[in-house]
Amino acid sequence: MKPFVLLATRAEDLPADEEYALFLRYSGLTPDQLVRVRLEAGPMPRLDLDALSGIFVGGGPFNASDPFEKKSPVQRRVEAEFQTLLDEVVVRDFPFLGACYGVGTVGAHQGAVIDRTYGEPISVVPVTVTEAGASDPLLAGMPATFNAFVGHKEAITRLPSSAVLLGSSPGCPVQMFRVGENVYATQFHPELDVEGITTRIHAYAGHGYFGAGELELTLSAVRRAAVSHPSRILRAFVERYAR
Incomplete structure (x- = not known):
């Protein structure tokens, strides 16, 4: 089988390594x-x-x-690299699934309006599948509404005409979309489980995702409802595109 690639941007080793482990676990792929x-x-x-x-x-x-002036040289480089990559990915309609930062990369490439209007605190939210999402192969067998882990400062306020909305939540209209037939992005984290998001809460406690003194409140928020369906998306992506 030709390999898949995970493009990662986390500088902290613990959450970075755990993210990779979660993608492996829920995609069913091996390190090679x-x-x-x-x-x-x-x-x-x-x-x-x-x-x-x-x-x-x-x-x-x-x-x-x-x-732009507040972005680090590393961020500027990474954003430019994604723009170049997506030029080819979108034209070829190549299988691509971006989780959370995928919204920023694919959305920016396609001209979406991205701002802080619909940021969501670290929590569990109900994602409702749209009519288009109900017939999408990656969401096959998913319930009409499923719980998912979120935590983001920005989100898409307006999708471009090139994108198809697949999922939405009460506090964030764009939770999942598709460009073409094979390029996907989710605002929620399909790779996360309770242990994984707990690691990230501790790792990013000082990064502005929640206020000082809200650590325990945030930990409680991600345990208030069961999250079991989103990881199916990773497995569905692999089953559809492995070649």
Whole structure:
């Protein structure tokens, strides 16, 4: 089988390593089938799409809507690399699934309006599948509404005409969308489980996702409802595109 690639941007080793482990666990792939590239550590290598089955993108600390002058040199480089990659991915309609930061990368590439209007605190939210989502292969067998882990400062306020809305939540209209037939992005985290999000809550306690003194409140928020369905999306992506 041609491998998949996980493009990651987390600089902290513990959440970065756990993110990779979660993608492996819930996609069903082995380390030789899912090659990780840590973009915060160095430039994106040239990806030969003909040698790959598909591309995953993990979450991370970058916000596409931040003013250019406030973005670090690393963020500017990574954003430019994604723009170049997506030029080819979108034209070829190559299998791509971006989780959380995927909204910033694919959304920015397609001209979506991304701002802080619909940011969501770290929590569990109900995601409702749209009519288009109900017939999408990655959401086959999913309930009409399912719980998912979120935690993001920015989100898409307006989708471009090139995108199809697949899922929405009460506090964030764009939770999942598709461009073409094979390029996907989710605002929620399909790779996360309770243990994984607990690690991230501790790792990013000082990064502005919740206020000082709200650690225990945030930990309680991610345990208030069971989350079991989103990880199916990773497995469905692999089953559909492995070649």
